[in-house]
Amino acid sequence: MDVTFLLQLIINGLVVGSIYALVATGFVIIYKATSALNLAQGEFLMVGAYICLNLLSKYQMPFWQAILITFLFSAILGILIERLILRPLIGSHLISVIMVTLGLSSILKALIQLAYGTDTIPFPEVFPSAPVQIGPIPVSQGYLYAIGCVTILVLILTLFFKYSKTGVAMRATASNQQVALSMGISVKRMFAISWAIAAIVSSVGGVLLGTIRGGIDMSLSFMGLKVLPVVILGGLDSILGAIVGGIIIGILENLSGGFIDPLVGGGAKEVAPYIALILILMFKPYGLFGKKKIERV
Amino acid sequence: MRCGDFKTTYAADMTIFESGNARIMLGLFFCLLFTLPLYVPGYLLDIINRIGIAVIGAIGLNILTGFTGQISLGNAAFMAIGAFSCGYLGTKFELPFYLCIPLAGLIAAFSGMFVGIPSLRIKGLYLAMATLAAHFIVEFLVVKWESVTGGVAGLSIPSPKIGNFVFDSDAKLFFLIFIIAIMSVLFAKNIFRTKVGKAFIAIRDQAISAEVMGVNILKYKLLSFGISSFYVGVAGALIAYQAKIISPETFPITVAIDYLGMIIIGGLGSILGSIYGAIFITLLPELLRMGTSSLAGSFPELVNKLAAMKELVFGLLVIIFLIFEPSGMAARWHSIKNYWKLYPFSH
Numbered sequence: 213m214d215v216t217f218l219l220q221l222i223i224n225g226l227v228v229g230s231i232y233a234l235v236a237t238g239f240v241i242i243y244k245a246t247s248a249l250n251l252a253q254g255e256f257l258m259v260g261a262y263i264c265l266n267l268l269s270k271y272q273m274p275f276w277q278a279i280l281i282t283f284l285f286s287a288i289l290g291i292l293i294e295r296l297i298l299r300p301l302i303g304s305h306l307i308s309v310i311m312v313t314l315g316l317s318s319i320l321k322a323l324i325q326l327a328y329g330t331d332t333i334p335f336p337e338v339f340p341s342a343p344v345q346i347g348p349i350p351v352s353q354g355y356l357y358a359i360g361c362v363t364i365l366v367l368i369l370t371l372f373f374k375y376s377k378t379g380v381a382m383r384a385t386a387s388n389q390q391v392a393l394s395m396g397i398s399v400k401r402m403f404a405i406s407w408a409i410a411a412i413v414s415s416v417g418g419v420l421l422g423t424i425r426g427g428i429d430m431s432l433s434f435m436g437l438k439v440l441p442v443v444i445l446g447g448l449d450s451i452l453g454a455i456v457g458g459i460i461i462g463i464l465e466n467l468s469g470g471f472i473d474p475l476v477g478g479g480a481k482e483v484a485p486y487i488a489l490i491l492i493l494m495f496k497p498y499g500l501f502g503k504k505k506i507e508r509v
Numbered sequence: 510m511r512c513g514d515f516k517t518t519y520a521a522d523m524t525i526f527e528s529g530n531a532r533i534m535l536g537l538f539f540c541l542l543f544t545l546p547l548y549v550p551g552y553l554l555d556i557i558n559r560i561g562i563a564v565i566g567a568i569g570l571n572i573l574t575g576f577t578g579q580i581s582l583g584n585a586a587f588m589a590i591g592a593f594s595c596g597y598l599g600t601k602f603e604l605p606f607y608l609c610i611p612l613a614g615l616i617a618a619f620s621g622m623f624v625g626i627p628s629l630r631i632k633g634l635y636l637a638m639a640t641l642a643a644h645f646i647v648e649f650l651v652v653k654w655e656s657v658t659g660g661v662a663g664l665s666i667p668s669p670k671i672g673n674f675v676f677d678s679d680a681k682l683f684f685l686i687f688i689i690a691i692m693s694v695l696f697a698k699n700i701f702r703t704k705v706g707k708a709f710i711a712i713r714d715q716a717i718s719a720e721v722m723g724v725n726i727l728k729y730k731l732l733s734f735g736i737s738s739f740y741v742g743v744a745g746a747l748i749a750y751q752a753k754i755i756s757p758e759t760f761p762i763t764v765a766i767d768y769l770g771m772i773i774i775g776g777l778g779s780i781l782g783s784i785y786g787a788i789f790i791t792l793l794p795e796l797l798r799m800g801t802s803s804l805a806g807s808f809p810e811l812v813n814k815l816a817a818m819k820e821l822v823f824g825l826l827v828i829i830f831l832i833f834e835p836s837g838m839a840a841r842w843h844s845i846k847n848y849w850k851l852y853p854f855s856h
Contacts, residue, residue: 249634300832306633307580308831311773314766315827322821326814437762440638448634476653483649486642490627493639497631 219349221470222463227355227424229462230362234417235435236442236454237369238410244386244449245406248298249306251313253414254436255320260286260415261335261422261432262324268336275338279419283412290411294404302403321433332429335422358420365416366455369409373451382406386449441485444492447502456500461485523702542687546680554679555751556795561686562747563787565693567771568780569740572697574769575777576706577733578713579628583640584741585765586647591617591742592749592759596664597657606669606676610689610746617742618735620647625734629727644762651757663756666749676750686747693740697780700736709733713778770823774830776837785838793826794819 235253242250263285267278297316301308339357343350373379384392385402393399417435422428442461446453469481498504516522526532546554570584595613598604604612624643628636651658658664668677669685676682700706708729711719720726749755767790775786797818834841 249637297828297832304831304835307574307578307777308773308835310580310634310637311769312828312831314769315824315831317824318766318820319824319828322817322819322824325817326821437641440641444635444638479649479652483645486645489642490639490646493627493631493635493642497635 216349217470219347221466223349223351223355225463225466226459227358227462228466229459230359231417231420231458232435232439232442232462233455233458234362234365234420235414236439236446236458237366237451238413238417239439239443240446240449240451240454241406241413242410243443244451245382246298246302246403248309249313250410251310251436252293252317252320253410253439254433255317255324256286256289256411256414257418257421257435258324258428258430258432259289259320259418260411261418261428262328264415264419265333265335265422265428268338279416282415282419286411286415287408290407290409291404293411294407298407299400299403317433317436321430325430330430332427334427335425337426338419338423352424354424358424361416361420365413369413369451378402378405438485441489441492443499444489445499447499449503450499450501453499453501461488464488525698525702539691543684546683551679554683556791558679558683558686558751560788560791561683561690562744562751563768563771563791564690564784565747566741566744566768567775567783567787568693568697569737569744570768571772571775571777571780571783572700572709572740573733573737575772575779575783576701576713577709577730577737579625579730579733580633580637581640581737582637582762582765582769583624583643583647584737584768585760585762586640586644587617587621587738587741588745588748588764589647589651589757589760590620591745592755593651593658593664593745594742595746595749596659596666596755599666599669600664605671606685606750607671609669610743613746614739614742617745618739621734621738621741622731625731628730628734641762644765648757648760651760658757661757663754663759664749665754666752668753669750682751686751689743689747693743694780694784697740701780705729705732710778767823770827772837773827774837776839779837779839781842782837782839785842789838790823793822797822 235257238256239250239253242248242253260282264278264282267273267281268275271278273281293316297312298309301312339354341352341354343352344356345351373383381392381397382402382405384395384397385399389399392402418428418432421432421435438461439458442457443454444457445461446455446457465481465485468484472480472484492499526535545557549557566584566588570581573579573581591613594616595609598609598612599606624640627639631639652661654660668675670676674681676685701710708719708724711722711724712726712729712733716726745760748759752759771786771790772783773786774789775784776782794815798815801815801818830837
């Protein structure tokens with residue numbers, strides 16, 4: 213076996229996996245706080261990427277300005293969605309919540325398609341792309357920046373949840389809503405904040421994917437379905453699980469793309485995470501770090 | 510004037526037709542329905558046929574999701590299984606269509622039951638994810654298993670025939686599709702008058718109580734997966750006959766979402782609701798097409814955006830129904846009917 217090829221695959225997997233980890237973190241934050249399954253996570257990512265692209269290429273903004281405005285926009289989008297769509301459905305049946313996010317995803321997809329069409333739009337180069345030599349293999353600088361951004365963001369989130377007052381209140385809401393309410397925490401506000409954070413985090417994922425791929429199109433929205441195996445592997449209610457799961461699934465995907473695809477003629481890369489999902493659900497339904505809920509029916 | 514529920518026997522409570530009037534109305538409706546091919550142009554008939562197929566598929570999904578409470582995002586996959594097994598049996602073994610359709614349904618039913626096995630351990634959103642994963646795995650198999658499915662190129666399906674009679678036009682397929690659709694509606698209506706149907710509803714409402722009452726949860730969950738996938742598989746087989754050429758792209762994940770939208774908008778846990786939803790969602794793109802083509806003079810770019818517009822309206826409708834009328838069109842229709850029944854003394 214070619215060691216450089218293997219290492220190259222693992223590094224690619226690490227980069228894609230770290231973006232999965234980011235999107236999955238957004239997913240888990242929403243699930244933990246509101247126990248809603250957000251199937252529109254991929255659309256958040258796509259909307260973020262398109263907004264940033266628009267600011268960069270149309271208004272010629274410097275990157276840091278563009279990304280800040282993207283954050284602001286994503287936060288407003290998240291809060292609006294929670295306020296207008298999810299809040300009336302608090303306490304309703306699970307299928308309603310799943311369906312409402314599916315409806316939301318078709319609306320966001322349709323709006324992007326109406327505004328930008330379905331063609332791939334080139335994404336301006338944000339990070340220098342000249343490869344750096346790490347050991348025997350060349351690695352694109354964009355990859356390193358991407359991993360760096362994800363690490364910084366995860367660190368910020370960890371500190372936020374550990375030390376800030378809002379972060380602690382959000383954790384309290386996640387662990388017991390009634391107790392949180394009686395301690396004077398506005399649970400509804402926490403719901404809105406978690407949607408905003410999830411939207412922001414996903415938009416970073418979208419921008420990073422755009423810079424790595426060099427272009428964005430509608431297929432970015434599939435990322436939302438790609439993170440489902442990630443969150444199942446990590447455990448639906450664990451942020452640490454989302455990060456570890458993201459990296460494992462990213463590497464798994466690239467390895468099966470590199471080694472199984474030539475045997476079957478393509479397609480294994482896309483389906484491998486879902487086969488993993490089924491296996492995990494069969495043998496370890498609460499994932500690596502998920503809270504076990506024992507229920508026998 | 511009838512102003513309440515005065516049923517005194519179980520038989521009266523279980524009856525399908527509440528009055529002789531309903532029977533007559535239904536008879537008139539059937540007369541109208543089966544003379545449609547005489548005076549409706551071919552293009553409209555094609556849409557009507559698609560409605561008939563959607564009714565079968567939506568009822569199937571409603572049995573599983575609306576009545577048994579098991580969320581499935583995998584029904585496009587079962588539809589594909591039904592369509593491709595129908596095509597394979599019809600081309601390789603040259604079986605007649607009246608064997609192909611039920612066999613396709615059975616194959617879909619067994620794959621549905623296989624996917625349903627984990628439903629004892631996992632439920633709710635975990636089950637939704639498992640069925641979603643099943644969808645992508647089936648999609649992969651359909652592309653890769655070329656000897657059976659024809660791979661990316663797809664499979665071309667011969668028109669069904671009995672003796673010398675070939676169902677080769679929309680008008681002829683209409684009778685095939687609607688006879689099967691009516692049988693499906695009747696069968697579904699009757700399931701819920703039997704022990705099996707009551708067990709499904711008990712599992713949906715409170716699984717633990719159902720088990721205490723002696724309902725074998727695994728058996729009935731699997732049965733629900735089986736019956737539902739049979740319906741969906743039959744719908745897939747009919748799609749194959751109608752489209753004549755099927756490929757992996759005929760059954761994307763959006764089909765599964767469309768069907769979920771049908772039962773949400775029509776009404777979860779309502780046979781009539783599945784029919785309304787199927788009609789509505791199938792007509793939606795056609796109505797939009799008519800609307801945009803009439804505006805095409807002033808806004809020519811609208812025509813290219815039809816697909817996106819359909820998605821937008823679909824998403825908006827699903828959200829609006831979930832927020833304002835979670836029981837769907839069936840419940841809305843029921844309350845309108847009741848209002849006028851007691852008019853002007855309704856409360």
